[in-house]
Amino acid sequence: MEPRPKQIEAAAAAADTALHGDVLDAIVSRVSPLDLLPASRVSKAWRTAVLSSPRRPPPWFILHHLGRRQVAAAFDPLSRAWRSLPCAPSYPSHRQGPQTQQVSSYMLSPGGGTRLCVLSVSALALATDPFGASWRELKPPRYSRTDPVVAVVGTRVVVAGGASDLEDGENAVEMFDGGASGAWVSCEPMPEAFRWSESISSAVVGRRLYVLEKQSPFTLSWFDVDSRRWGPARGVRVPDPTVRHAAIGFANGRLLLGGAGGIGTGFGWRAESVRVWAVDEESLQVEEEVGSMPRAMVEELVGDGGWGLSSLGFLSEGRFAYVYNPSYPKDFFLCELEEGGGCRWESVPRPACMEERPTHRVVVGCCQVGVEDLMMGKDRIV
Structure with a gap:
């Protein structure tokens, strides 16, 4: 015999009495948001605990395949499982075809992490949730750009680099301040050292956007x-x-700063180590080593298909960072920075969608995913 509604309410009330305050918060902090979603429907007390918990779980790692048939998947570290996002991100309505837009990711503050962005001749659109279900659209920057650095710093949107040299503004920096002018304003150009940079890594810290030339010599x-x-x-x-x-x-x-070291020269160079160092935010000098990836994981990172390592992928948020090979986006690794120093590394299971579509361009990101995000995209996650 199935329990009656009154019996369910009584059981929920009993649970509220037995589990409350710090005890309930402790339970919530150790459970995946996917499992908390049904728990939030148990009672008002559980819903309040789930939505108001101060917990900081590991960020999810999200893949977006940009082939003819777009597919997306998300890795939940707490359940150690990939979740399919059966519907492609709901790109803004100004999209007219794959040739008219650039899909990439942008840095988000506070706390780090990334989300999707779409740049076209008619708009710059920023995803406002981890899965691309909702968007904020802005007028396009003045300069047309290819793969610029895009970041949200506080209330301001910064777009740097990537402009065509035909416009005499390849190092141009523009900023959109929604709280002040409500329009794009020109800023001081990027330093001359970045004029010919082909690959730039970025991070948001406080009121600053940090940029690094990813290839040696590093600036x-x-x-x-x-x-x-x-x-x-x-x-x-x-x-x-x-x-x-x-x-x-x-x-x-x-x-x-994450760095890949190795042996050999030219095309014969091969990565043999990946290490992480702390960097002083003022002097910009490397300080102590934080951790080193196990050698077996480095070999997986390089890949066995002759891809090698031509760049290092490094995405972070909270106490965690994901490391991957942009040229061989099949194997991913999660690094947890421990409070007492050092790192704990683990391999991420290989997503099935990468086996099916290994040649399509992939946009990756990592960000915190809460129950409220899953409520918004509950029909999109399997």
Whole structure:
């Protein structure tokens, strides 16, 4: 015999009495948001605990395939499972075809993490949720750009680099301040050291956007959104002289640099190590080593299909960072920065969708996913 509604209410009330306050918060902090979604419907007390919990679970890793048939998947670290997003992101209505837009990701503050963005000749659209279900549309920047750095710093949207040299503005920086002018304003251009940069890594820390040239020799600088000016551009002296590829992120309250070192020269170079260092936000100098990826994982990162490692993917949020090979986006690794120092590494199960579509362009991101996000996209997640 199925329980009656009154019996269910009585059971929920009893649970509320037995589990409340810190006990309920402790339970919530250890459960995946996917499992908390049905728990939030048990009673008002459970719903309040689920939605108001101060917990900071590991960020999800999200893949978007940009082939003719777009597919997306998300990895939930707490359940250690990939979840299919059967519907492609709901791109803004100004889209007219794959040739008219650029889909990438943008940095988000506070806390780091990334979300989808779409740049076209008619608009810049920023996803306002982790899965691309809702968007904020802005007028396009003045300069047409290819793969620029896009970041939200506080209430301001910053677009840097990527402009055509035909427009004499390849280092141009523009900022949209929704709380003030409500329009794009020109800022000091990127430092000259980034004029010919083909690959830039970025991180948002406080009121600054940090950018790093990802290939050796490495140059690091920062842009202040309040003064609209750049700080000094300085060469980064990595303690390991064999590091050829690097990227930056912000995790556990510190600016971090991940670097891939190896042996050989030219096309014969092969990565043999991946290490993470802390970086001083003012001097831009590398400080102590935070952790090192196990050798077996480095070999998986490089790949067995002859791809090698031509760049290092490094995405971070909270106390966690994901490391991956942009040229071989099948194997991903999660790094947890421990409170007492050091890192704990784990391999992410290989997503089935990557086996099916290994050649399509992929946009990746990582961000916190809460129960409220799942409520918004409950019909999109399997």
